[in-house]
Amino acid sequence: MIGKRGRKLKKSVVTLTTVVVVGLGSAFFSVDTHAESVNDLKQKQSQIQDDREEIKANLSDAESKIADVLIDLEELNKEIERTNNALAKNEEKMNETEKDIKATKEKVSELEDEIAVLEDAIEERYNILKERVVSYQKSGGDISYLEVVFGAKSFGDFINRVSAVNKISDSDTKLMEKQEADKKAVEDKKEEVVSKLDELKEMKVELEGMLATIEEQKSANEDKKATLKDKKKELVTMKEDLQVKDSDLASLEQDVKQSIEDATAPVVAQTSESNASSSNESSDSAGGKLSTLSSEKKSTPVAVKGNGNLSTAINAGYQYLGVPYTWGGKTPNPGFDCSGFVSWAFAQAGISIPSSTAGLSGIGTKVSYSDAKPGDLVFFNTYKTNGHVGIYLGNGNFIGAQSSTGLAVANMSSGYWNDKFSGHVRRVK
CATH class of the missing domain: 1.20.58 (Methane Monooxygenase Hydroxylase; Chain G, domain 1)
Known part of the structure; x- marks a missing residue:
């Protein structure tokens, strides 16, 4: 185009x-x-x-x-x-989880060593009891007792049989029972720790998936940012x-x-x-002037009369005519945007009003353009409805910060600003 x-x-x-x-x-x-x-x-x-x-x-x-x-x-x-921020938090959680997994694995290893020691002690005690039984048999013990004892199918069964025939001392029986209880407690603890380890591993897998998703989002956002910067560069050019x-x-x-x-x-x-x-x-x-950049001649500004503080707001901008348009600007240095200038001008008169077109479009009282007076706010449909605002001066003129001219007095009776005038007029006071 x-x-x-x-x-x-x-x-x-x-x-x-x-x-x-x-x-x-x-x-x-x-x-x-x-x-x-x-x-x-x-x-x-x-x-x-x-x-x-x-x-x-x-x-x-x-x-x-x-x-x-x-x-x-x-x-x-x-x-x-x-x-x-989400990526940093998830990475921190991942590091904590990996540390927990490492500590839990070490705990499992310690419990396995503890179980092995208990099993060795129980096995040793089991052998001692067997020797006692053999010795008892050689000394003329009851053969039926030996059959009962050696017919045991497990260590627990062995203890039950020994206790049943009452051939082992109470102290030995209690010791054996305690060792068996200790072994069960350690095994239960190991099972609990292993279960926790499984949970941590599952959490790690989930965190890895979340990190991958966030990395994808981060990459997509960076691509969008690059595209927007290219678009901005193209539009500025x-x-x-x-x-x-x-x-x-x-x-x-x-x-x-x-x-x-x-x-x-x-x-x-x-x-x-x-x-x-x-x-x-x-x-x-x-x-000969085609290659020379020129600016339009500006007429000498004439102060507009108004009521009290309103005159101050109306005339505040004249000393800064020509100040460049600055997006988001609210002061003479580095410059104004349209709503920033209007808000600043009224502030010079001690009147506080919003500094956005959206906010300004709803303040005060709505009046018809035919009743407009100096100091009223006039709005124009530029890039959006009521996207531009200025201060009405009378006789079809307004003062405002325009992107093409900077702070300037413009005519809205004909031409571009007449076409863009929305008919929306607000009276601040």
Whole structure:
């Protein structure tokens, strides 16, 4: 879209420069040719003005998109910060879990060693008892007792049989029972620790999955951020290109205006040498300014009368006319955005109002534009409904911080601001 418009503008510039040179060169030879050239110049002047209005509309659109990108970047940076915090917390939890797993494994190993010692002690006691039984048998013991004892299928069964036949001392029996109870307690403890170890391992697997997901989110957010930065760069470049084209057209418009004034001035008889000199100078004037950036002339500001503190708010900005537009700016240095300026101006009068267009659009009392007075707030539908705001000065003029001009007085009776005026007017007091 910008490329096509750029070619259109370049074509208009070349065509218009040619018309200016030829028109001015022939203005001194014929009344008919003179009239035709002036009409042609006026048509071209109108064309330039239309092109400038279109460029300003595109500038406003680019600025609104840049604003949207900046908002998206701010939200994305917050999301990235939240993701990084979540990642850090999960990594910390992962480290704690790995430490717990290591400690639990060491505990399991200790319990296994403890169980092994108990099993050795029980086995040793078991062998001692068997020797006692053999000795008892050699000394003429009851064979039925031996059959009962050696018929045991397990150590527990052995103890039960020995106790049943009452051939082992009570102290030995109690010792054996205690060792068996100790072994069971250790095994129960080991089972509990192993269960905890399994839980920790499952938690580690879950944490690993969460970390992988967060890393993916982090990577996706970084990609989005890079895309938004590229988009911002592209829009800023587009904006700068549009500003240059508008400046070129402004310079050309001024040249055409001067050429019209020169062409409609009374013709004075001059020598051929003088005519040639005037023609060359006019041609140079029409074509030589295309590469020079120029700013529109500003009329001398006139203080607006109002009631009490309201006059202070209305006139506060005049001393800072030309201060550049700064997104989010609320002071003369480094500059204002539209709502920041309005809030600042009223603050100079001791009146506190919001510093956002959304907040300003609902304060005070709504009035019709036909009843608007100096000091009322006027709103314009730029990149959104009521996206731009200024302070009404009367006679169709307002003062505000515009992205294309900085802080300036603008007319809303016709042209771009008339088209964008939403009809929404608020009276603060």
